[in-house]
Amino acid sequence: MTVKTLHIIGCGKVGRTLARLWHEAGLFSINGIVNRTENSAAKAVSFIGAGRAIATISALPPADLVMIASGDDQIESLCSELAKTHSLDKTTVFHCSGALSSSILKSAKQSGALTASLHPVKSFADTADSVKTFAGTYCGMEGDKEALAILEQALHKCGAKTFAISPQQKILYHAANVLICNDLTALMEIGFQCYERAGIPREFAVEITKPMVAETIHNIQTKGTACALTGSVARGDMQTFESHLQALKDWDSTYAGIYEQLGKIAMDLAQQQKRMAA
Numbered sequence: 001m002t003v004k005t006l007h008i009i010g011c012g013k014v015g016r017t018l019a020r021l022w023h024e025a026g027l028f029s030i031n032g033i034v035n036r037t038e039n040s041a042a043k044a045v046s047f048i049g050a051g052r053a054i055a056t057i058s059a060l061p062p063a064d065l066v067m068i069a070s071g072d073d074q075i076e077s078l079c080s081e082l083a084k085t086h087s088l089d090k091t092t093v094f095h096c097s098g099a100l101s102s103s104i105l106k107s108a109k110q111s112g113a114l115t116a117s118l119h120p121v122k123s124f125a126d127t128a129d130s131v132k133t134f135a136g137t138y139c140g141m142e143g144d145k146e147a148l149a150i151l152e153q154a155l156h157k158c159g160a161k162t163f164a165i166s167p168q169q170k171i172l173y174h175a176a177n178v179l180i181c182n183d184l185t186a187l188m189e190i191g192f193q194c195y196e197r198a199g200i201p202r203e204f205a206v207e208i209t210k211p212m213v214a215e216t217i218h219n220i221q222t223k224g225t226a227c228a229l230t231g232s233v234a235r236g237d238m239q240t241f242e243s244h245l246q247a248l249k250d251w252d253s254t255y256a257g258i259y260e261q262l263g264k265i266a267m268d269l270a271q272q273q274k275r276m277a278a
């Protein structure tokens, strides 16, 4: 069976990770890579170990699949450029955004393509690490059946797991990813700033919180959020809660607002915990 050819338009963290895995597993033959600059495309080629940097979308030869792994805001216009310059009959065109559905690729569909979206539920902070840790990643998928069959097989062979997501609900699905991954990072940043203000250097703060962070995540994943909740709100120590709030108000009103709003969610969880224990 001939190996299908794959172009990548927008080959950053996600594009490089998937292309390297697929190349190493011999699943796709990596062909053209188009980035904003040819220099960046050449770096992607070097990381993947295959493909060739191509200056413009119009210069791409025909291929079986095209992955658009640019930032979300560029996907529609890059797809339109592809559709304007190519006949896409039976080509599979897909993107990796969690926020957008495959309907953003309508210009390709009108030109005969099969379209899909593939969203890895993973934080691609470091590309070399992402290649090593990709197996076991869950990928949310939607789109044309034939396109999904090809992509699911390629993902499963790299050890990933796939699940269906509703194209209509993708934006809420993606907001959930952001809250649990990106906003958790932002929340921990506030926590580390608090430690620093209390005289504990950041590196030591990162160190001393490691067991507590791991325990919290473990408890959430094994017992659920209501049972995992500990601390002053869970105990009903509301004077302590008010003292935290005042100390934060004296320092930073935005952080105080976040603490207060999260405290309300924690109070709801504490009520649930009490009901479960009764």
Ligand SMILES: NC(=O)c1ccc[n+]([C@@H]2O[C@H](COP(=O)([O-])OP(=O)(O)OC[C@H]3O[C@@H](n4cnc5c(N)ncnc54)[C@H](OP(=O)(O)O)[C@@H]3O)[C@@H](O)[C@H]2O)c1
Pocket: 009, 010, 011, 012, 013, 014, 015, 034, 035, 036, 037, 040, 041, 069, 070, 071, 072, 074, 078, 095, 096, 097, 098, 099, 119, 120, 121, 122, 123, 124, 125
């Ligand atoms: N990062 C994550 O953790 C993550 C997780 C799941 C899904 N995703 C999704 O995956 C997609 C890619 O994200 P990413 O984090 O990999 O982004 P990224 O690292 O910023 O890479 C984006 C790539 O797109 C290229 N690009 C931007 N505008 C372009 C244009 N006009 N023409 C050609 N290439 C262009 C950039 O080229 P240059 O290098 O030349 O600037 C860059 O290589 C997004 O849809 C994102 O929502 C990301």
